[in-house]
Amino acid sequence: xxxxxxxxxxxxxxxxxxxxxxxxxxxxxxxxxxxxxxxxxxxxxxxxxxxxxxxxxxxxxxxxxxxxxxxxxxxxxxxxxxxxxxxxxxxxxxxxxxxxxxxxxxxxxxxxxxxxxxxxxxxxxxxxxxxxxxxxxxxxxxxxxxxxxxxxxxxxxxxxxxxxxxxxxxxxxxxxxxxxxxxxxxxxxxxxxxxxxxxxxxxxxxxxxxxxxxxxxxxxxxxxxxxxxxxxxxxxxxxxxx
Ligand code: BV8
Numbered sequence: 743x744x745x746x747x748x749x750x751x752x753x754x755x756x757x758x759x760x761x762x763x764x765x766x767x768x769x770x771x772x773x774x775x776x777x778x779x780x781x782x783x784x785x786x787x788x789x790x791x792x793x794x795x796x797x798x799x800x801x802x803x804x805x806x807x808x809x810x811x812x813x814x815x816x817x818x819x820x821x822x823x824x825x826x827x828x829x830x831x832x833x834x835x836x837x838x839x840x841x842x843x844x845x846x847x848x849x850x851x852x853x854x855x856x857x858x859x860x861x862x863x864x865x866x867x868x869x870x871x872x873x874x875x876x877x878x879x880x881x882x883x884x885x886x887x888x889x890x891x892x893x894x895x896x897x898x899x900x901x902x903x904x905x906x907x908x909x910x911x912x913x914x915x916x917x918x919x920x921x922x923x924x925x926x927x928x929x930x931x932x933x934x935x936x937x938x939x940x941x942x943x944x945x946x947x948x949x950x951x952x953x954x955x956x957x958x959x960x961x962x963x964x965x966x967x968x969x970x971x972x973x974x975x976x977x978x979x980x981x982x983x984x
Contacts, residue, residue, distance in 0.1 A: 743974065744981050748965060751922050751948050752982050757835040759920035760826060761913075761938050762971075765927025765953060767844050769820040769972040772813060776929050792901040796868065800885040800893050807896045811862055814844050822926070823850035825975035830854065832982060837916035841928060841935050843898050856913045858905050858935050860898035867892045905934065913938060920947040927971045930957040939963060 752758065764774040775787045785806070789795060796803040827850045830836045838855050840847055843862040847855050865874040869892025886894040899905050913935075917923060923942035930936040930951075939959055943949045949963040952974050960966045967974055 743967065743969070743977060745965060748922075748948065748950060749981055752978075755833055755921045757916075757919050758829070758833045758922045758924075759837045759839065759916045759942065759947075760829070760924040760926060761917075761928060761935065762826070762838065762840045762842060762847070762926050763928025763930075763935075764842060765929075766822050766826075766840075766971045767817075767820075767842055767846050768927065769822065769970060770817045770844075770846060772817060772842075772844055772846075774929075776931070788901050791898070793868075793903060796893070796895055796900070800895075803895075804885045807862060807898075814862060817844075817846070819846045819850035820972045822971035822975045823847055823852070825979045826926075827851035828979050829975075832979075835919075837913070837920075839913045839916065839935070839938060841932065843896075856909045856916070858899070858909055858913060860896070860906070862896055862898055864897035865894050866897040868895045869893070873897055910934065914941060917941040917947075918945045920945070923947040923949045924952060925949065925959065925963065926952045926975070928953070928957070930959045 768774050790803055790806050823846050826838060826847065830852055836854065838847055838852050840855060840857055841859050843859050845861055845863055866872060867888035867890060870888060870890045872888055874894060888894055917938045918941060920942045923939055925939040939949050940962060943962065950965045950967060951960055951963045952967045952969065952971055954968060954970055
């Protein structure tokens with residue numbers, strides 16, 4: 743499954759970077775956005791995960807996130823998450839960049855995690871940006887209010903919103919310095935995350951994509967490994983150990 747070139751590169755690598763997307767959480771039962779069985783059929787994520795949708799209909803957006811939070815409460819990391827946590831300890835410099843907002847990488851033991859798109863279990867005020875951890879999504883469609891009077895929203899990055907500057911700059915830096923870059927479980931359609939594998943490639947990294955399906959960057963990477971992350975990643979860890 744793995745080229746000797748990849749194993750050789752990984753054996754000698756000091757700087758390894760991984761970008762993950764919703765596909766890594768699929769085997770934990772978290773629906774992806776765009777694949778089959780994607781989230782809430784009736785709406786496209788781009789129609790709901792944006793500030794104007796929230797201003798127009800805060801209850802609908804809040805309800806969508808409450809629905810998604812309920813999907814996430816009680817799910818567990820899968821073997822792909824655990825393999826990534828193990829990979830972290832195998833290299834002097836390792837960075838895990840995720841587009842996922844489900845917190846499963848942390849739950850699996852990964853320590854250096856760059857959350858580009860926020861975290862669904864955190865909330866913040868739409869007006870004053872104060873963050874709230876305690877809000878229980880509960881069942882009420884009523885959108886909670888901050889003491890400043892503003893609506894409280896999930897602390898995630900919506901379409902049209904800038905990514906957290908420190909997370910993005912650290913992710914760019916990691917991609918620029920990577921010797922091996924793995925793009926795992928992402929459809930590579932959302933910017934600026936989708937440009938990270940190309941930044942790595944432009945700076946000399948050996949770029950590997952792991953996905954059951956091809957994506958818009960599959961023809962640009964050095965290796966495309968067709969498969970599910972929950973299977974491929976543990977086998978990659980074993981191959982390096984061997
Ligand atoms: C920005 C958090 C600067 C919320 C998400 C016009 C106007 C405004 C902006 C734009 C525009 N045109 C383009 C843009 C930029 C826009 C963008 O990229 N749009 C795309 C859709 C064209 N990006 C932004 O707006 C970003 N901000 O650019 O700010 C700016 C500011 C103002 C104006 C312009 C620019 C913000 C993007 C962040 C959006 N937030 N999520 C939430 O989750 O509710 S994005 C969302 O998509 C998730 O984060 C998700 O992770 C991410 C990417 O999707 P994937 O993770 O790849 O998931 P997907 O379902 O797509 O694919 C799953 C993959 O897994 C598939 O390939 C499948 O084959 C594979 N798979 C399935 N099973 C497995 C598997 N792989 C492995 N193993 C398996 N078992």
